[in-house]
Amino acid sequence: MVNDFLKKYQEELISERIQIKEDIDLLESKIKEENKFLALLLESNETYFKEFTPRDINAKNTKKAEEIKEYITGLQSQIDLKNQQIKFYDGRLSEINNLLNYPLNSNNLVNNDKINNDFNMDKDNLIAALNEVKNIVLLDPQRAQIELEKLISNL
Numbered sequence: 001m002v003n004d005f006l007k008k009y010q011e012e013l014i015s016e017r018i019q020i021k022e023d024i025d026l027l028e029s030k031i032k033e034e035n036k037f038l039a040l041l042l043e044s045n046e047t048y049f050k051e052f053t054p055r056d057i058n059a060k061n062t063k064k065a066e067e068i069k070e071y072i073t074g075l076q077s078q079i080d081l082k083n084q085q086i087k088f089y090d091g092r093l094s095e096i097n098n099l100l101n102y103p104l105n106s107n108n109l110v111n112n113d114k115i116n117n118d119f120n121m122d123k124d125n126l127i128a129a130l131n132e133v134k135n136i137v138l139l140d141p142q143r144a145q146i147e148l149e150k151l152i153s154n155l
Contacts (some may be wrong), residue, residue: 115137
């Protein structure tokens with residue numbers, strides 16, 4: 001049950017990570033296009049007689065070039081934010097993979113057969129079962145809750 005939830009969550013994180021990666025690719029292509037346009041604007045501003053004219057020849061082009069530089073800076077900051085989101089998702093995916101691959105052995109889990117078979121548990125068995133649940137609470141809280149519910153229902 002918990003594994004199914006973790007796998008679904010993992011799939012959601014992977015799809016969101018893929019979407020963010022596609023967004024980054026789109027932003028990078030926009031930056032390339034804007035850089036090409038900026039290069040054309042700057043090239044058109046460079047005329048052979050610019051040094052000999054008393055005023056700015058292409059003030060509109062210069063203003064547009066500044067606007068494009070600011071736009072490119074904004075796009076780059078968006079890419080940086082998306083990269084931070086990817087790092088966050090990578091960390092979550094790593095945690096989920098660790099949880100899904102966590103080796104479960106008899107020391108980490110309450111012995112289900114013992115609890116299920118002993119409907120008339122005496123005080124010592126109950127204390128032992130509760131101690132085992134206490135040991136797994138930090139490692140797997142959901143599993144501990146399930147085991148406690150089983151204990152309560154068997155009393």
